[in-house]
Amino acid sequence: MSAKIESICGRYVTIEVGGRKNRLYFEEAGNGRPVLCLHTAGADSRQWRRLMNDPEINASNRLIAFDMPWHGKSLPPEGFETEEYLLTTEAYIETVLGIVDALELDRPVLAGCSMGGRIALQLAALHADRFSGFIAIEASDFQPAWYDIDWFHRPDAHGGEMGAALVSANISPHAPIAERWNTLWMFMMSGPGVFRGDLSFYTRDESLIARLPQIDTKATPVHILVGAYDLTCTPEDARRTADAIEGATLTVMDELGHFPMSEHPDGFRPFFLDALRRMPGS
Template sequence: MAKLESIVGRYLTIEASGREYRIYFEEAGSGIPLLCLHTAGADSRQYRHLLNDPEVTRNFRVIAFDMPYHGRSNPPDQWWLDKYLLTTDQYLSVIRAVWKGLDLDRPVVMGCSMGGAIVLKVASEYQSELRGVVGLETSAYAPGRFNDFLHHPAIHGGELVASYTFGLNAPQSPESSARENWWYYSQSGPGVYRGDTYFYSVDWDGREVIKSIDTEKCKVSLLTGVYDYSATPEMTRDVAAAIPGSRLVIMEGMGHFPVIENYPVFRESLLPELQFMLD
C-alpha cells in the first residue's frame, strides 16, 4: 500500500559570506522551529525519522537542510576554481542565512558531529535570539581528522568515507540503518568530507567560545553515544563542564549517528531534552 509522508521539500536561495547558494531543505510539523544540521559529508536525509515522528512534529516545526555542496544543495557558482574547505565563519554564515531566510523566531538549533560542534558557536553568537541548542556528539576541539587521503586520485573517496563512518555506529544498531547512513556518505561529492573536516578538525576550537554561553538565555542539551570514538563521551563531558547549567546525556547503545543509526533508541533520550526546550 502506498504511503505518503508529511515531509515537504523546497529550495531557498541565500547569500552567505558574499556568495549565493541554492539550499535544499525539508520540513514537517508546526510550532517552535527546530533547525537541524547534518553530519560532515552527509545530508539532511539523516533526519527523516525525526521529520516523521508525530510526537516531535506536534510541537516543533522541524527543518533540516543540506549545506552547500551536500545532498541536494548546489555548490556556488565557479565552485571548480577553489578547493572546498569549510571554515567556522562560513559555516555560521550559512546557518544564519537559512535561519533568517526562513524567518525563524527563537528556534532551537540541533546538530550532530560537526553540526554538534557549530551549535556551540551559534549559541555563543546568538544566544539572546535562541530558545536553545541540542548538541549531538558534540566536541569543542577535535584535531586529527583532516588528511589528504580523503580526496586522493588513487582512492575511492565515497567508499572510503562511507566505510570509515560505518565503523562509528554502535554494534547494537540495526545493520539496515547503519547501511543507510553508509549510502548517504557514499554519495558525497569529491573532497566534500575532507572540506568539512577542515572546519571540524583544523579551524574549529571552541574551548574559549563555550565559556560565553549563558544557559539562562539559551538552554543547552548535550547527548553523546557511549560507543562514539570520534566525539567521545569524555569530549562532551568537557563541554558540559565548561557550560554551567547545561544538560548532559551519555546514551547507552549508541554511536556517532543517533538520528539515523538507531532512531527508536535515540528518541528515548531526545524527547526529554525537547520537552526541556519547551518548558
C-alpha cells in the same frame, strides 16, 4: 501494496554566503515550535528523515533540516570548479543564520550533530539571542584528527567509500543493519572533497575552546547528547565540554554511536524527546 506519502515537504531557498548566492534544499515537517536540525560532516538532511516522520514529535514541533552548500540536493555555488572546498566556522555560522532569516524562524531550537553540534555551541556563544535553546549532539570543544583527512579526496581512492569506512567504526553495533547501511550510503554519495572539506573545519578550528565560558545557559539552555559507542567524540570529550559551560546538561546515550538520529532512530528517539522537553516552548 498501498502507497504511503510521507509528511515531509521539500523546497529550495536562496541565501548569500560569503557574498555569493547559494541555492539550498530544505525539508520540513510538523507544526509548532521551530527546531532547526543540522546534519553531520559529509552527509545531508536525510539523516533526520525518521524523526521528521514521527507523529508525536511533529504534533508540537516544526522540524526543519537543510543540506549545507555542496551537500545532498544543495549544489555548490557558481564557480566551484575553480576552488577547493574547505568549510570554515565563519561560513558555517553565516549559512545557519542565513537559513534562519530566509525562513523567518523566530528563535528556533537548534539541534546539530557532530560538526552540526560543534557549530551549535559556536552559535550559543556568539549568537545566542537568535535561538531559544541548543541541543548539541556528539559535540565537543575540539577534536584533532586521528586519521589523515586527505585520504578522502585522492585520485587513487574513492573518497565516498573511504569516508564510509571511517564512519562505520563510529556506528554502534546495536544499530539496525538497514539503518547502518542507509547511513553509510549517504557518505558514499558525498561529492568529491566534501567530506574532507567538512573535516578540515571539524579537526582544525580550535576557536570554540576559549568561547565556551561565554555561553549563558540561563538565557538559552544547552543540552549535550553523546553516544556511548562514539569513538570520535567520546563521552569523556562531551563531559569535558559540558563542564566548561556553566549550567549545561549532559546525557550519555547507551547503545548509540556518532550518528544516532540516522544509525538508530528508534534508540535515539527517547533521548531526543527528552532534549526537546528541556527547551523553552516545549
